[in-house]
Amino acid sequence: MADTYLVSQCALMAYCRRMEDLSRFGWNDGWADKWQRLTIAGTVPARVVADFGTSLKLVTPELVTAELSGILAHYTSKDLVPKVGDWVAVRLLDNGNAVVESIVPRRSEIARKAAGQRNVKQIIAANVDVAFVLLALDNDFSIERLKRYLYQLSVSNVSPVVVLNKADKVDDINPYLTSLESLGLPIIISTATEGMGVEDILSHIGPAQTAILLGSSGVGKSTLTNRLLGREAQATQEVRASDDTGKHTTVHRELFMLPNGGLLIDTPGIRELQLWGTQEDLDDNFDDVAELISQCQYTTCQHNGEVGCAIQAAINDGRLQASHYADYVKMKAELKVVRLKSTVQARLANKKSRKTINRQAQDSLQDDW
Secondary structure, eight states, rough: HHHHHHHHHHHHHHHHHHHHHGGGOOOOOHHHHHHHHOOOOOEEEEEEEEOOSSSSSESSEEEEEEEEOOHHHHOOGGGOOOOOTOOOEEEEOOSSEEEEEEEEOOOOOEEOOOOOSOOOOOEEESOOSSSEEETTTTTTTHHHHHHHHHHHHHHHOOEEEEEEEEEEGGGHHHHHHHHHEEEEEEEEEBBBTBBBBBBHTTTTTTOEEEEEEEOOOTTHHHHHHHHHSSSSOOOOOOOTHHHTOOOOOSEEEEEOOOOOOEEEEEOOOOOOOOOOOHHHHHHHHHHHHHHHTSSSTTOOSSSSSOTTTEEEEHHHHTTHHHHHHHHHHHHHHHHHHHHHHHHHHHHHHHHHHHHHHHHHHHHHHHHHH
């Protein structure tokens, strides 16, 4: 009896130590509650810290290599396959590797429409608290692109911070700051190669909080990652002098532990951020435009010279920038295409499902006969 008690106490202590170590990676009571609801016997919680496509790196808190279970790999929607930042239920194998059986429901996810013609939601990272959107002040600065990032972050309630990197490339940064004033966002001025702005960035990342660096190729994400970590963790390359663009230095997504106890996800450069979301999300993000639209005299107003158009009135008297409204119109049209394609896909899926059910019913009748 005493031996059984000692064994159970040792197991409890080992479990507590494991959970304490995982808390460094963001584990807390909220995740423990979600974990309890999974009730998958024989598994332990782990967090995905690197995604290499065919395999994942997890902390359990020990570092292990894992593959997906057959169900996750072949029968699960792509947007529910584990990504960097996800908490997962993992089965540890005798050979030191592991199999991921399920993901713990996400608190947040950063997504986009997959590149190309496919109408597929692609998850960039999961369970992120704060996102740093990098704009390089060489030839990368684009408010239109920034708004696309802000839209996707708003969909998941991820706090954005703008980082104006390569500040040494311009003589006067004030025009850039003035152009961003209306967004009302925290802005950090940085020169990653010199370490400028690093402390300001770290001040936005608390212990066990997860941050992510987002931006185009060549904006300096890998250089900034190295500065934040205080070591050369990511390879860097010079941008091309001809067009101020860089190659994809980072080729996979990876989560790092920062010296201040925070967590940082570095990602490959995003060449094109195709939107994924709803019209309602867009209206929340462009609440000033949505409010003006609600004031138009006619609900059918196309905002193209009609009588009583609040949009045109606001543009004419300077309350609304024409470029800002143009961004809204462009993004609305893009999301409409996504919605229409999703509707068609859903109808086809339902039709296929009905055919399968009918075929199974006919087979059953034949078997009964």
